[in-house]
Amino acid sequence: xxxFKLFVGIGGCCALWSGGAAxxxxxxxxxxxxxxxxxxASATLTGSMALxxxxxxxxxxxxxxxxxxxxxxxxxARGLQCGEAYVLTWDGSTWFEAARxxxxxxxxxxxxxxxxxxxxxxxxxxxxxxxxxxxxxxLCGAAYVFRHNGATWAQDAQLRAPDQQTAANFGYAVAAxxxxxxxxxxxxxxxxxxxxxxxxxxxxxRIDVPSGLVGSGFGNAMAIQWRRGVxx
Numbered sequence: 001x002x003x004f005k006l007f008v009g010i011g012g013c014c015a016l017w018s019g020g021a022a023x024x025x026x027x028x029x030x031x032x033x034x035x036x037x038x039x040x041a042s043a044t045l046t047g048s049m050a051l052x053x054x055x056x057x058x059x060x061x062x063x064x065x066x067x068x069x070x071x072x073x074x075x076x077a078r079g080l081q082c083g084e085a086y087v088l089t090w091d092g093s094t095w096f097e098a099a100r101x102x103x104x105x106x107x108x109x110x111x112x113x114x115x116x117x118x119x120x121x122x123x124x125x126x127x128x129x130x131x132x133x134x135x136x137x138x139l140c141g142a143a144y145v146f147r148h149n150g151a152t153w154a155q156d157a158q159l160r161a162p163d164q165q166t167a168a169n170f171g172y173a174v175a176a177x178x179x180x181x182x183x184x185x186x187x188x189x190x191x192x193x194x195x196x197x198x199x200x201x202x203x204x205x206r207i208d209v210p211s212g213l214v215g216s217g218f219g220n221a222m223a224i225q226w227r228r229g230v231x232x
Contacts, residue, residue, distance in 0.1 A: 047086045063118040065090040070113030079108025099153040119176035121148035126171030141170030143183045157201045177224035184219025
């Protein structure tokens with residue numbers, strides 16, 4: 001079996017196991033971020049400002065030498081559980097923190113970082129509890145796109161469902177591929193497809209759950225292989 005690397009979110013930290021064979025893994029207590037061998041952790045990662053109850057590692061995505069770790073319960077000046085996400089980069093010998101991402105206008109219980117995805121120089125972060133654009137009293141959700149410009153990670157776009165349905169949990173799950181992003185709204189049993197045309201991200205399609213399966217959790221998790229989306 002070829003050597004592998006396995007990244008595991010533990011809720012207060014993120015552990016990296018590497019080895020030549022797949023074996024069972026177990027996690028220790030969150031406060032100590034202790035890995036219980038049979039596979040020795042080759043790295044234990046934490047965010048520079050993440051606290052144990054922030055749930056660093058609630059979501060996790062990895063690309064070529066880039067890792068994104070969601071921390072949706074991190075507090076902010078505007079309230080509790082605003083959320084944040086960390087971008088970590090592999091320099092050939094270790095993982096280092098390249099960026100700490102937050103919503104441009106963090107919101108109380110916004111849960112920014114509930115979901116994350118990465119593809120190439122693009123990072124997507126879901127915030128399913130963000131207020132609707134038209135109201136500060138109802139929750140619609142959003143997803144944010146960050147692009148690496150050669151030096152830093154800068155916000156490239158804010159994605160919202162065009163229909164802006166309340167309590168949709170838009171951003172509950174996200175996935176990224178070559179010029180395509182999927183964002184789910186499982187409370188509405190829908191997945192939205194956004195495509196990049198070289199200048200902007202625009203909605204290309206809405207995928208609805210087949211009739212009779214509304215409320216089934218459609219969109220709770222997603223993945224992209226090549227240019228096709230797969231719901232699971």
